[in-house]
Amino acid sequence: MGVIMKKRTGDSKSTLLRQLGLKIMKDLTAKGMTVDAFALQIGIARSTLREITAGRSNPRLLTLVEIAHGLGYSDLKAFFPEI
Numbered sequence: 233m234g235v236i237m238k239k240r241t242g243d244s245k246s247t248l249l250r251q252l253g254l255k256i257m258k259d260l261t262a263k264g265m266t267v268d269a270f271a272l273q274i275g276i277a278r279s280t281l282r283e284i285t286a287g288r289s290n291p292r293l294l295t296l297v298e299i300a301h302g303l304g305y306s307d308l309k310a311f312f313p314e315i
Contacts, residue, residue, distance in 0.1 A: 245290070246287065249284075249287040249288070249289070249290060250287035251287075252284070252287065252291075253284060253285040253286055253287040254287075256281075256284065256285050256299060256303070257285050259303045260285075260303075263303070263304075267281050267282055267285055268281075268282075270302060273302060274298045274299065274301070274302035275298070276295060276298060276299075280295070281299075284299075296308060296311075299311075
């Protein structure tokens with residue numbers, strides 16, 4: 233999957249949010265973690281993370297930073313290398 237969050241002509245907001253959710257889920261699966269356990273680990277509401285991973289929520293920048301750090305990325309550039 234190409235990445236996400238780099239807005240290309242024809243990409244809709246909902247497509248980008250779904251791609252973000254899929255990337256997070258892929259990383260969580262690779263780490264053997266559940267959405268709920270990860271949310272507790274990084275200190276965000278489980279419902280918030282569930283909405284983000286389902287592609288139904290546009291997360292705040294600081295929430296994305298917390299997610300990226302929690303997944304082991306040093307910064308958002310590492311989380312989104314294609315940007």
